[in-house]
Amino acid sequence: MTAHNMKPEQIENEQLYKNMGLSEKEYQMIKNILKRRPNYTETGIFSAMWSEHCSYKTSKPLLKKFPTKGTHVIQGPGEGAGVVDIGDNQAVVFKLESHNSPSAVEPFEGAATGVGGIVRDVFSMGAKPIALMNSLRFGNLTTERTRHLVTEVARGIAHYGNTLEVPTVGGEVQFDDCYEENPLVNAMCIGLINHQDIQKGVASGVGNTVIYAGRDTGRDGIHGATFSSGEREESEENKSAVALGDPHIEKRLIDACLEVIQSDALVGMQDMGAAGLTSSASEMASAAGTGIEMDLDLVPLRKKNMDAYEIMLSESQERMLLVVAKGREQEVIDLFTKHDIEAAAIGEVIEEKRFRIKHHDQVVADVPVDALAEEAPVYHMPSKVADYYSQFQELETDIPLVENHAEVLKQMLKQPTIASKEWVYNQFDSTAQGNTIKSPGSDAAVVRIDGADKSIAITTDCNSRYIYLDPETGGKIAVAEAARNLVCSGAKPLALTDGLNYGNPTNPEVFWQMEKSIEGISDACLALDTPVISGNVSMYNQSKGKAIFPTPIIGMVGLHASLEHITPSSFQEAGDVIYLIGETRAEFGGSELQNLIDGSYKGKAPTIDLQTEAKIQNQLLRAIQEGIIQSAHDIAEGGLAIALAESVFNKKELGFEVEIGMDLTIAMFSESQSRFIITVKQEDTQKFEERINHAQRIGYVTKDNQYVIKANNANVIQEEVKELSKIWKASIPNLLKSNE
Known part of the structure; x- marks a missing residue:
């Protein structure tokens, strides 16, 4: 007898539900809901839907703190993706999602299917995918494992996105020891839609037909949601929990779905993501206040003899679930057939709020639909201020000792977090569709x-x-920094999506990190008017008892009201005046310089005043819109020294001369917040200074390709820009080569 045929008594007596990720208390709750013992398939369905990955059972109380409404917001959290108005009856649809556990065990497939999944979230809303982004975290490139992960993750992202012909237009990569065992792979997709085409994932209309469309169902990814909701251990079994993707099928699926949304036969549509058929069907029914009955004999299968448990929990990729008006099934199926996509009617919407599954003429699962989606347990976890935080707050501000600033600049440019990521992004097709x-x-x-x-x-x-170092302050900075990037490009920030990556939430110190960083993010969202419209939570990112740094990725979208507002981030012309906006203080906690010199992070994080941040961003955006800014770049990792270097690493062969009037180490390498480097034409300086009265003139752009820093009228750093650029560009390829 296979495990899947086990009697309910045996499941209870041998506590097999614990292997699926259910606690004793949760199993008893299920018994109370059903007023009987669940069978094997039902136990699997509950364990997937009640997993952290699907139910957010420990993070839900925290997520309620996010501001989710705004003048531009059409759809906030709760659907496949969020939707924001951009005028002219158009909207952008976007979401960010993690694929960390799969990428740790199968980096190529994990990263590829991460892209596939997030694209489905966007076109399931009826939007045409127009851009992809990513945010990646790895351990240090000194280990063979990290080099392998970086290579394979980049290859996976490129393979899927390039095949779909959706441009991968940007992203970020950082490297730190804490991600050695647990890389983070967060993918973001942005789609474009007309207001009237917005679809919801609802199964409404009793008697309407449930249609399965896309790839056939195989045994890949079974229990992937549960696997992603626990601490990871290397095993062959975990490798089988990673689904395999086929972007060629997804490309046809996108075209087919975008055609189907034009048909008034369509009632609702959702992609089959984590927990596959189980989550899409139960969530759509719960959202509509209906029930669903499905016959698994009608589901297209890749393997013979799959049982109900496997069919319901498979996470095979490139699959969608639709609800279609009764009697109009064939016209929808014909549209899919035209695009060479398999589609089949597999069930119907029922009035009774049940999730009823039949297989081989037997009812193999019959549970209240809301128990799966709405009534998953919610845990208010204990929270405790981290001991290390209290110790760090006591430390005096420490200015690292730098003897040779030019030498340290070169070492900083080699640091993988700062170095050019060209090796990674050159693999991505960033110009597909022709609008980048x-x-x-x-x-x-x-x-x-x-x-x-x-x-x-x-x-x-x-x-x-x-x-x-400081979850609340760090959370504020993450939002402010994302908004700074948009403002520097000349865009008004509209809204954000988040990928909340943390360690084990049952550890009170980890839960405290979550709680505080979410409070910081919320405060910044309110101050900068960038509501949270979608996102995802990834927990248990730890191994060998050690958690990753709390990493809530912010994906933000802004709007250029005119193409004329698009502003370069690098210097444009010799003779332009260079300004520094913002105050520089001795702030080195968590900085690149601290990492370079000490090999660790300690002390206080840089401070941030959100009112000052909002004021500077608004003033800068107005100045850009008035056409008086030549270039704008925010000062981030590595401080002013790195921001200046990045401003001349373009093909224009420019240089600069900048005068420093304070301690050179603080001026060059502090990571104080709310700071920008701006260039302005000579004739616009007066106008600029009237608009932004706290900007400080620090130098000018030259045409001689020299990086020159002066103090007391003497050159304290003078380097060839070409040489610095070579160091910056060669670092990651050189580190990766040491693998070969």
């Missing part, structure tokens, strides 16, 4: 809206080192 204006390597990516004088700017950002 700014591609990877800019502060923000920019994509033109076809046929309109406007474009959208997109960024992903998060400095997890600051969040580790």
